[in-house]
Amino acid sequence: MKIDFTGKLVLVTGSTSGIGFAAASGFLSAGANVVINGRSAASVEDALARLRQRNAGVPSANVQGFVGDLGKPDACDRLIAQHPAFDVVVNNIGVYGPQDFFDIPDDEWERFFQTNVMSGVRVARAYARAMAEKGWGRIVFVSSESALNIPADMIHYGFTKTAQLAISRGLAKRLAGTGVTVNAVLPGPTLSEGVAAMLQSGDVHPGSSVEKLAVDFIAENRPTSIIQRASTVEEVANMIVYVSSEQASATMGAALRVDGGVVDTIA
Known part of the structure; x- marks a missing residue:
């Protein structure tokens, strides 16, 4: 199987490091044009340099950067104005960190919700309609096994990851028959x-x-x-790249675990 994204424009949010960076690199190596995203100009420029060096042997690959905190509506508006269409959107941006339930203030719940959930809602809402009109597109939400195994020390994080599964599944139903697939990837x-x-x-x-x-x-x-x-970031990125490909056209509304078997179920 040869996965080829030549001619496709891909957005990976939160992609200056970690899983997002590995996914961006995977798309580039498969010939995609990629837009990466980070909160600071320095982090984006550094990631761009590393991606270009890593994928120097792929002549069709091209990567650009967008600086902005997509947990905030104004940054999403700027993104949409600069890039009115994408073929593939990977909603990867996220925040996490252990904190006891009784110590989490309202504004921290709101920050997690806006960053982990509403960023993906806004981006998917902006780009899914044009994908459907064209008859092809891919939307991926990077959730977590914590969506199923809610961690006692990160309840606010688990809540946002479960919300991503609900949105992914519901949006898949909304886009039924359009040629646009919507799926979630659940790293462990x-x-x-x-x-x-x-x-x-x-x-x-x-x-x-x-x-x-x-x-x-x-x-x-x-x-x-x-x-x-x-898991390595590349192992998770491999699933993201695959489910975004032409070959994954029958995978729709799925929650795809790359959790090393942490979730103790066969379903």
């Missing part, structure tokens, strides 16, 4: 830069490798993991 513990930093900040045995810290974290906090390690 993934060794992104942000997760690595979080693990290292809590390391009680300085000098441990980040991989060892991840294995210990999973053993303690995600004991149902079957692979018993963290």
